[in-house]
Amino acid sequence: MRSEASKGLALSAPASLYVGALVSIPLGILVVYSFWTQTYVSIDKTFTAVNYREALTDPLVRHLLVRSIFIAGMVTIATVALAYPIAYFIAFRTQKKTLWLLLITIPFWSSYLLRVFSWKLILGFNGVLNSALLSLNLIDQPLTFLLYNELAVVLTLAHAWAPFAILPIYVSLQKIDPSLLEAATDLGLSPAESFFRVTLPMTVPGIVAASLIIFIPTVGDYVTPALVGGSEGKMIANLIQVQFGAANNWPLGATLSLIAMVTVGLVAILFVVLATTAGRRIR
Amino acid sequence: MTRFRRYLPGLPAYAFAYLVFLYTPVLLLPVFSFNDGTIVAFPLKGLTLKWYAQLGAQETLIRALFNSLIVGGIAALASTSLGLFAARAYVRYRFPAKEMSEGLVMLPLVIPGIIVASSMLIMFVSIGLKPSLTAVILGHTFLALPFAVSIMKSAFDEFDQSLEEAAYDLGETIIGTFRRVTLPIVSPGIIASLLVTFTVSFDEFVLAFFLSGNQPTLPVYIWSQIRFPAKLPNTLALGSILLLASILLLVVAEYFRRRTSKTSI
């Protein structure tokens, strides 16, 4: 009989090696590329930090990076804040948990591209919302602040990420033993107090998980800013895409990808540290 | 629990409002796909099916659909197989670096899409693999793996380990035990995983956009159509069909996922 350890390793190896290889090799090559340069179609393989110098001094890069982080932060806050009451509702206020969980996940399985596109149709100058409001005589001119700005990006992504926020928070709420809340009441806490001193701290892991799973991919989102962001809502991913597309400067694209990734990583780590310390300080 | 029902009486209303928020953009596509006009705005102009009828004649669409089916099918099979074995290891065995491995396979969920896409593009080009469906399949298998692993993990979680021991005890071989006991019992989980990973691949855009080269998948095709206002109603019709297909797949997957938990009693 082979040992448990070797069986476990053998069975899990294909999956973890596959992911490991497809993370480390592309990133390794990305790092190498970032030190090369490209003019039109020919790649110059002499090592140089010129891309980094260019990327880090270019005010546009810095501006897009800061905006990406800002928008991703707004998206994360908006999504989690909108989702928390729903998760709470499903965990504590309804008997039909499975139905509700299914209801909130179904829209997620429709094409992401089309959902974002749909928001563009809703928020547009001649779009669904404006035409509906006009025909109801609620406004007499189309609203222009709806589309092609940061707000549109935040709204669209808060919609797109909904299940990713609801599910982890729901899971952490579900784990709370109801007798803990009864104990809090018994010890004289009002419902609001027991929410802030028992429920909320116990769901910090769920909130952190939801935030990371939303924040990280959002910084690198490309479709939403391209469709509903306009020039005001463009993000770093759009600039990266341009380097691999129209501008045809892969080394610079690689450099920007790495800078974006490191920035996201640092912000994420900072967030986890802050959130867990904050969670611990509640008494 | 009933004690807390009293507080926040607005919560159910909020929940319904949230559902409206979730479903409006999704249901908008089918509504306007029947609209007899090219502008998506109220008031609706009348019912028509012509946008649907025109779809069949578009050869590039059919080819893109075919590409997506191939990519989705293979990526679903590959990620589910990898996920099946890995999940079994995670649920059943203790081994060195298990937690690291479990974390690693979830990584594709949290790497920004643009970074996965750009780095894979560079890698495939460096090793001489031109952007193609093969590249997309490899990438989608990577992206779908976390879904396959978590579905298969819950399938194995519900699976009583002594069932395999019983089969082995009754003289069955290890492979025979897997075929006669493990597979039939976790098969609803496998089907659920295949359906979900297929859907993940079928809807994926960014990676396919970078890696598909001149063999566009359906989302890449849709992206190319979105830019042309004249094609808009066709795109809406196509989107509605995809929506319906996705929901059907999901309902079937959910049915099989629930079968997993039922058989474990």
Add this chain to the structure above:
Amino acid sequence: MSDQNIIELKDVEKRFGSFVAVSDLTLSLKQGEFFSLLGPSGCGKTTALRIIAGFQDHEKGKITIDGVPMKDIPANKRPTNMVFQSYAIFPHLTVFNNVAFGLRKSRLSKAELDQRVNEALDMVELTGMGGRKADELSGGQRQRVALARALVMQPKVLLLDEPLSALDKNLREAMQLELRRLQQSIGITFVMVTHDQYEAMTMSDRIGVMFEGKLMQVDRPEVLYAQPCNREVAAFIGGMNFVPAELIKEDGDQLQIKAAGFGTLNIDVNPNVRERGSALLIGVRPEQLEIAATKPEGYDSTIEGTIANVAFYGESVHYYVEVEGLTDVVSVAVPNYFHTVDYKSGDKVWLGLQNSSIIDLGKG
């Protein structure tokens, strides 16, 4: 039962990391006996059973079944079959196909297979239930299917891992008798793991008591009860009053001792005791003590005390008596012959004791 050994374990040891699950396990099981491994949870009894079945490897030692060394023989080739604690009924198969599961490997003709399966179902009184689905069965029926599925393989040894723990109390008692009857009619060796002392005593020919990976004592139930080898075994099986004592004189199979509270006593040597020093421990079963309002006549030793507590058990009444010179209260069990509780807390009573009912437990 015969004197021929069917299973022999010699110096078997199993470690999980630094934790020793089973150590120095040496045990011979006779052909046709009902043997129980008894012990608290975590004592290594299930590990020992799984080592016999071949589900668990072991670092040291040797196992032979029917004279054949089991090293390198995997579980699916061993002449043992197991009834699992969860019963492990295949949920995707009918009762018939569950029972036929192992036979399908043996290339029997369809008629033979049907006959074997139906016989097995008859044996466990599930005649005609072959078409049922696994999820349509009650707990007792699941256990019968598990039994039939193992017995139909005609194993040399049937292994049972806590087979009754999933059943409710009444069903459990009925199944104890039935399992015993079944084992006697088939005549093969049953090895059962249990943490329930009464279950082990009512069903087994012999019991092995395990603590912390070590086999403490192997004996017939009545010997285990009357002559436990040490304090742990004595405390695990039945109730026991422990009294510290000093050895005055050892004389052949007799000991002269001075026991706390009871004074000087002459008691029999317990042959199962392995270690003995000048400090001794003796034990008295609660039902072996006489309790009376006045000093009782005809006892080797009498002692006065005060009732501290009374517990009514239905079939018996337990009195807890404080005795001068003893730190622990003495527990006395009186059969409830006349439906009366004769004493209450605070009453002065006398306890009477015969030397023959005092158990020598060796080193104190």
